[in-house]
Amino acid sequence: MIQKMKGTYDITRDIGFYLEIEKAIRKVSRLYNVEEIRTPHFESRELFHRSVGENSDIVTKETYDFEDRGGRVNTLRPEGTAGIVRALIENKLYADPRTPIKRYYVGSMFRYERPQKGRFREFRQFGAESFGSKHPSQDAEMIDYAMNILRALKLKNVRVHINSLGGEASKKTYKEALKAHLEPHLDTLCQECQTRYETNPLRILDCKKDKDKEAIKTAPRTLDYLTKEDAAHFEALKSYLEAMKVDYKVDHSLVRGLDYYTHTVFELQVSEDLLGQQNAICGGGRYDTLVEDLDGPPTPAVGFAFGLERLIVALKENGFEPLSPSLHTYFIIMGDTARVKAMSLMHRLRTGGITCDADFTERSMKAQFKQSAHQNARFVVIIGEDEVANGTVNLKDQREGIETSVPMNALYGTLMERLTRNTNAGCKDCKEKGES
RNA sequence: GCGGCUGUGGCGAAGUGGUUACCGCACCGGAUUGUGGCUCCGGCAUUCGAGGGUUCAAAUCCCUUCAGUCGCCCCA
Helix, strand or coil, X not given: CCCXXXXXXXXXXXXXXXXXXXXXXXXXXXXXXXXXXXXXXXXXXXXXXXXXXXXXXXHHHXXXXXXXXXXXXXXXXXXXXHHHHHHHHHCCHHHCCCCCEEEEEEEEEECCCCCECCECCEEEEEEEEEECCCCHHHHHHHHHXXXXXXXXXXXXXXXXXXXXXXXXXXXXXXXXXXXXXXXXXXXXXXXXXXXXXXXXXXXXXXXXXXXXXXXHHCCCCHHHHCCHHHHHHHHHHXXXXXXXXXXXXXXXXXXXXXXXXXXXXXXXECCHHHHHHHCXXXXXXXXXXXXXXXXXXXXXXXXXXXXXXXXXXXXXHCCCCCCCCCEEEEEEECCHHHHHHHHHHHHHHHHCCCCEEECCCCCCHHHHHHHHHHCCEEEEEEECHXXXXXXXXXXXECCCCEEEEEEHHHHHHHHHHHHHHCCCXXXXXXXXXXXX
């Protein structure tokens, strides 16, 4: 038997979760005036090397690279931002008069990692980006937007962690201060951190291995090295968050693994007993130089990304139940001539917006009734030789248990009348129709 | 990349060398010749993740491999 590739999965029973999440995404994104964008699942390898960072874990050991028949070097996208930025530049979206340019995306990302709880090789992210504003209110709006997605899904107990790395100047002086501080303690750090000391010293801060070591505990904090302007940006962000009643926690160890972040970085975390070390369901931040680094015009930007698998684990723990599809009518068919009539009637009902299904396997009547129950059908329509002869069908209300004989040509009208009579007691589909 | 645990029908789950692989749920058929949910009866894996080996005999022992899961690293 051919099996799915390691770290991938088929969405079968959980499809309802994805549909509900996508629905919430569309609804909330509209409120923030954010449009969808869809970009390719693979890009040139160079794009990710230049954006995510040559020394990031993602690029050094996690990308799916392949050479195509034309000799081009492709990479399956490991994250969403790089492709969006490329599309922004290539399509000159920055020239759109409606600025900032705000776009969201939902789709698969790929990283070659050992799968575990909340982590897959093909996984799905929902993310959003805003291009063209360097104002802290834009950072705040993005955080509020992300939190509102969770509110729409009724997810509780989410903590917002924020920190600031500052702009280029702040980052540089901080990096020097950090290196100066760490130098005498270098030999106490883990092997990997000793390499990071040269390649990416910031990341030493959130190393789990060295977390409790003296050198890390006493390390300087990014916030203490911000320029006056950068510090003001962070303070303003906090006041906007407070204005929107977004609770946050300043987290000095939050530096994040992608090289392109500047100023604000943030994560939305659920408690560790749900997802262990994978408890960040959303991560994001500002990246003011990335567009320029990728040969676009200087454009400040801020964005975030959700891991949908992790979000679903959290939703399940919160008792979230996607709506299960319900069926208006199930046809129970006895005999070939009845089947012809039934097909005709179902076509008529469906044309008028009534959902129906029937048995297509010539099962016993008993089995067909069982099936109607499995399908959660509100009504059962019974049609056999007698009914065909009389031009009627038997209509049974499965909730009330009442069965009546209805002329075939009156079936649609009768069903419509009964389905819309008491919608609050009735089917979910009708309720939804009423809402929109 | 490293470590722990696991892999028996659609699902859950017994079985640790001996004959046709317990059982439960689900499913199908019948009792009830056209009315679900309850009850009763019957059916439903030549095969135990895959491949190889040991043995008179393997789901059970050995080797290899694949996959799942949890953790480390890191990340969404």
